[in-house]
Amino acid sequence: MTWLRLAGVAVLGLAWFLLLPDYRTLGITLMLLAGWATAWDLLGGWSGQTSLGHAAFVGLGAYTIGITADRWDLAPWWGALLAMALAAVMALLWGKLTFRLRAAYFVLSTIAVAEILRLVAINQRGLTGGAIGLFIFDLERPFGLDLFSRTVEFWFALGYLVLVLAVAALLTRGRLGYQMRAVREDEPSAQAAGINPEAVKLWAFAISAALTALGGCLYGIVLSALQPQPLFELHLSVRIALVAIIGGRGTLFGPLVGATLLTVAAELFRNVFAEANLLIYGALIVVVVLFAPHGLVGELDRRLVRRRYARSARG
Amino acid sequence: MDGLVPLLQNVTGGLLIGGIYALIGVGLTLIFGVMRVINFAHGDFVAIGMYLAIALFRDLGFDPYLSLAIALPGGVIAGWVVQRVVLARLVDSPGDSTLLATLGLSLVIANALFLTFGAEPASIYVPYATATVDVGGVRLPVAQLIAGAITLAVIAALWLFLNRTELGRAVRATAQNRLGAELVGVNTRRVHALVFGVGMALAMCAGVILAPLLFAIPTVGSSYTLKAFVVTVLGGLGSVPAAIGGGLLLGVVEFLGASYLSSGYRDAYGLFAFLLVLLFRPQGLFGRETKRV
Numbered sequence: 001m002t003w004l005r006l007a008g009v010a011v012l013g014l015a016w017f018l019l020l021p022d023y024r025t026l027g028i029t030l031m032l033l034a035g036w037a038t039a040w041d042l043l044g045g046w047s048g049q050t051s052l053g054h055a056a057f058v059g060l061g062a063y064t065i066g067i068t069a070d071r072w073d074l075a076p077w078w079g080a081l082l083a084m085a086l087a088a089v090m091a092l093l094w095g096k097l098t099f100r101l102r103a104a105y106f107v108l109s110t111i112a113v114a115e116i117l118r119l120v121a122i123n124q125r126g127l128t129g130g131a132i133g134l135f136i137f138d139l140e141r142p143f144g145l146d147l148f149s150r151t152v153e154f155w156f157a158l159g160y161l162v163l164v165l166a167v168a169a170l171l172t173r174g175r176l177g178y179q180m181r182a183v184r185e186d187e188p189s190a191q192a193a194g195i196n197p198e199a200v201k202l203w204a205f206a207i208s209a210a211l212t213a214l215g216g217c218l219y220g221i222v223l224s225a226l227q228p229q230p231l232f233e234l235h236l237s238v239r240i241a242l243v244a245i246i247g248g249r250g251t252l253f254g255p256l257v258g259a260t261l262l263t264v265a266a267e268l269f270r271n272v273f274a275e276a277n278l279l280i281y282g283a284l285i286v287v288v289v290l291f292a293p294h295g296l297v298g299e300l301d302r303r304l305v306r307r308r309y310a311r312s313a314r315g
Numbered sequence: 316m317d318g319l320v321p322l323l324q325n326v327t328g329g330l331l332i333g334g335i336y337a338l339i340g341v342g343l344t345l346i347f348g349v350m351r352v353i354n355f356a357h358g359d360f361v362a363i364g365m366y367l368a369i370a371l372f373r374d375l376g377f378d379p380y381l382s383l384a385i386a387l388p389g390g391v392i393a394g395w396v397v398q399r400v401v402l403a404r405l406v407d408s409p410g411d412s413t414l415l416a417t418l419g420l421s422l423v424i425a426n427a428l429f430l431t432f433g434a435e436p437a438s439i440y441v442p443y444a445t446a447t448v449d450v451g452g453v454r455l456p457v458a459q460l461i462a463g464a465i466t467l468a469v470i471a472a473l474w475l476f477l478n479r480t481e482l483g484r485a486v487r488a489t490a491q492n493r494l495g496a497e498l499v500g501v502n503t504r505r506v507h508a509l510v511f512g513v514g515m516a517l518a519m520c521a522g523v524i525l526a527p528l529l530f531a532i533p534t535v536g537s538s539y540t541l542k543a544f545v546v547t548v549l550g551g552l553g554s555v556p557a558a559i560g561g562g563l564l565l566g567v568v569e570f571l572g573a574s575y576l577s578s579g580y581r582d583a584y585g586l587f588a589f590l591l592v593l594l595f596r597p598q599g600l601f602g603r604e605t606k607r608v
Contacts, residue, residue: 050411101593104353104414108544109593112586115541119583234537238418245415276429282422289416290404 013158030263031157037244037255039211045249047204048184053114055236061216087213088206118232133227248295331459333566334466338521340546340558342514348553355417358539359424364522365531390516398511429533436530462524545589
């Protein structure tokens with residue numbers, strides 16, 4: 001069933017490409033945001049560690065591609081692998097340092113770490129070009145595909161989204177997925193059952209970070225002008241987290257639903273709100289927290305389960 | 316002697332700005348201590364204060380410090396309403412729901428300010444505020460001195476309120492033990508609403524006195540939220556005197572760090588200190604194990 005839905009996502013992507021040729025850039029941003037949110041959800045939803053610092057990995061991915069292509073003429077696929085490895089290592093160190101903190105303190109620490117990384121990106125001019133940024137001029141072509149054409153980028157973004165969803169589906173059904181949920185629900189009990197909570201959270205963080213960085217690489221290519229401002233900013237971290245939470249934490253398709261809803265809403269109200277489209281995020285998260293604490297897909301799931309249970313009890 | 320005057324200059328400048336950070340941090344720590352809510356919209360309340368002063372100055376010619384008369388009661392009422400409409404419904408809900416709700420409020424406020432006032436920086440120009448006073452070679456801007464005086468007065472008033480009134484006692488009781496306070500007849504729901512109102516009023520007051528000092532942009536709030544977190548965690552979340560100490564410390568650290576190390580990392584020093592304290596001394600630099608207000 002899950003794999004069928006996953007195929008459905010791919011078909012919808014294809015339909016978007018064919019039916020909405022004018023909105024391909026919007027589709028790319030939508031799919032990247034959905035991919036990031038799904039990757040975020042591995043840590044934030046399935047493992048219960050809310051992070052407001054994931055933009056750091058997006059920035060890391062984009063800058064790794066930019067710097068390696070610019071300095072060492074490294075092919076983008078090697079750059080992407082390097083970025084994922086760097087992100088995983090960074091997440092391990094970061095988690096090792098901050099996973100002892102609980103609840104709100106952990107959230108605050110993720111903001112602090114991400115902000116420090118942003119300030120480093122602004123101030124290490126030699127490496128990142130500082131506030132002016134870095135430009136990606138040309139990249140080696142995988143299979144002769146021009147990475148700067150929107151069509152190619154669209155397919156890569158769709159591929160990225162499906163990949164992240166597939167990884168999340170596999171992970172959450174496997175051993176690690178159950179351990180992640182156990183740690184989220186009750187750490188001491190999980191420990192009593194022989195689970196090492198820190199190791200589980202570190203795995204979740206590393207995988208989440210690597211997948212986010214991969215999306216960051218794509219985003220860097222799409223932007224081709226890299227600046228610390230949009231890439232490392234708290235706002236991007238907040239968007240990634242809110243999209244997943246509004247859609248439904250700890251559900252496979254929740255983050256995708258959230259990303260679709262918010263991207264489309266922002267596009268529809270673009271004339272009204274201009275650059276103030278985070279207003280919609282703010283209003284929606286308040287509504288979700290008050291009336292649908294499990295997120296849209298989460299509430300739907302619960303309702304379906306309840307109905308199925310009622311039917312089986314009756315029948 | 317050559318190095319002494321600039322050093323004093325930096326320290327006094329840091330202390331005066333730190334006083335404003337303290338004012339912001341005190342509200343945050345009060346809200347956390349009493350309600351156990353991490354208020355992500357706190358910096359945006361500061362931004363509301365700034366824009367209130369700017370709007371009153373521009374449209375009605377109010378002196379910026381006169382708008383305190385509107386900001387303080389207005390803040391209490393607005394905070395009360397926000398608490399009643401949003402946060403009161405989440406009192407016993409699990410996890411990070413109040414954190415997310417205030418994060419949402421923060422986005423709504425910042426973007427509403429953006430829609431109303433536009434993105435370009437706004438400021439207040441009053442001639443007397445840009446003058447400086449010379450004390451033994453140390454130049455002190457008048458606006459910063461006024462800010463320091465108001466901060467002192469407000470914090471003294473808050474101290475009197477918390478320690479010398481019956482209502483203040485109810486607030487402290489609620490912070491120590493909500494159930495216990497309820498058992499001796501404190502209406503803790505009302506206390507929660509009042510505390511959120513007071514916290515918002517303090518933040519808006521800080522915004523008003525910041526308005527003549529620097530430019531306001533609609534997104535300025537998030538940086539003050541971060542500073543407020545740094546301030547309160549430095550001192551120990553939940554303690555008012557510790558937040559004041561943390562605020563003064565952050566102000567001085569920022570000034571000294573910016574002038575003797577590297578100004579580009581000005582905001583990073585506070586964050587580094589924040590992370591270190593969070594990791595190695597989570598009860599804060601001046602904190603004891605028990606939480607008090």
